[in-house]
Amino acid sequence: MSRYARQIALPEFGPAAQDRLAAAHVLIVGAGGLAAPVLQYLVGAGVGRITLMDGDRVSVTNLHRQTLFRMDDIGKSKADTAAHHMAHLNPDSTIMAVSAPLDPANASDHVTSADLVLDCADSFAASYVASDTCLAAGIPLISASVVGTSGYCGGFCGGAPSLRAVFPDLPERAGSCAADGVLGPSVGVVGSLQAQMAMAVLTGMTPAPLGQLVTFEAIGHRFGGFRFDRAHEPQGGFGFIAPAQTRPDDWLVDLRAAGEAGPALPDATRLQVTDFDRSDIRPDGRRAVLACRTGLRSWQAATRLRARWDGDITLIALGDLPQGD
Known part of the structure; x- marks a missing residue:
């Protein structure tokens, strides 16, 4: 257990929390910029099983924020490549790569087999599909997004309100990293926060991050956020x-x-x-x-x-x- 000695030494953590990590199965949707810190911290911490889903391939335009990948990885499957790199970080963690996106046809099978879902996808459609499926199955969801210099991370479902309860409507224009740009360190900050929330859910740390949304603005280095434990699920969504x-x-x-x-x-x-x-x-x-x-x-x-x-x-x-x- 010397690998995990520094986190087991924490009074808020301990051997029981380490055992819960080892027994956990986490589904990570997306193998891009947010997944880079998420994977490294969760694998490093000793999460037992991870299913990683992404249908894209590594591109040179993504390397400034998708720091798991190297120049030699360009053109390769993101999911397969990330799983390969993480296998060298911690043999205690088993990663199954799925070179396909989460979609409404496969979501139920993948979500219901996991203890926790992390939404690291650059797609609001995938985020809503993950949230809808998690809400129905009672599975907690940690969802995050970064565009430009701003981002958020929140804990949804699993007894807390869903993503739709906080974001019932889409904006007139959906931002994207390709169209609006994005700073690599901003993605790293939000992804690290997502990994911390995941650790808290998996180990039962209190206060629980479910029902909480944290925002980050890189310009000015500002954090904000709020709790939404009593938010109502909207009716009639699409x-x-x-x-x-x-x-x-x-x-x-x-x-x-x-x-x-x-x-x-x-x-x-x-x-x-x-x-x-x-x-x-x-x-x-x-x-x-x-x-x-x-x-x-x-x-x-x-x-x-x-x-x-x-x-x-x-x-x-x-x-x-x-x-x-």
């Missing part, structure tokens, strides 16, 4: 499905521009978000399935449709084609 979960009788709408990159969606009607301001655009009793790349345009179109139609609406975030395909 859920996500995978393309394979569509039905023949669905009213399937593709909101991407003609020629926009991404997976094909055969048999879909192509519309724009603004088309849903028209009263004649409606699904005539069928389930409305609205698809776009990230899910943002689908959410915006669904909000317009909901204002005048109370039928079943669900969303698809198609994403991009896998890198290298």
Whole structure:
């Protein structure tokens, strides 16, 4: 136990906490910038099993913040490469790499087999899918996000309110690292906080981070946050499905521009978000399935449709084609 002597020596930790880490199974969604500190600290601390999901490959534009990777890793699977590097950090920790994103089709199987889920994905659709699945299964979720110089980390589900209780609506524009930029150290700070919250949940430290959101602003080095233990779950929100979960009788709408990159969606009607301001655009009793790349345009179109139609609406975030395909 000399490897863990310094953390076992803490009065708040001790041998029992170390045993709980060794017995834990953690699902980490995303193997990018947030996952870099998360993986290193959780593997280093002795978490017994980790499932790591990411469908992307290492890119040179990510190396400034995704510090698990090296130049020789460019083009390789993020999940496989991160698992390989972590195997050399601590043989006590077993990492199963899944080179696929978390989506509505596979979320239940992966979430329900874990004791804790960490949302390190750069996708609000994946975050909502993880939260919805964790809420239904009673599994705690530590979700974090960083764009530009600002970020947050919070403890959701597992007896606390879900991500939707704090963020019931999407913004008019969803920020991204690619479009808005991001500072590597900002990601490191929030990822380290995410690892600390995970350790607290797994070992039963008090006060528990579930029901708490912490914010960080790199410019000025400011922390903030609040508790949301009594936040109410919103009614009537829009859920996500995978393309394979569509039905023949669905009213399937593709909101991407003609020629926009991404997976094909055969048999879909192509519309724009603004088309849903028209009263004649409606699904005539069928389930409305609205698809776009990230899910943002689908959410915006669904909000317009909901204002005048109370039928079943669900969303698809198609994403991009896998890198290298």
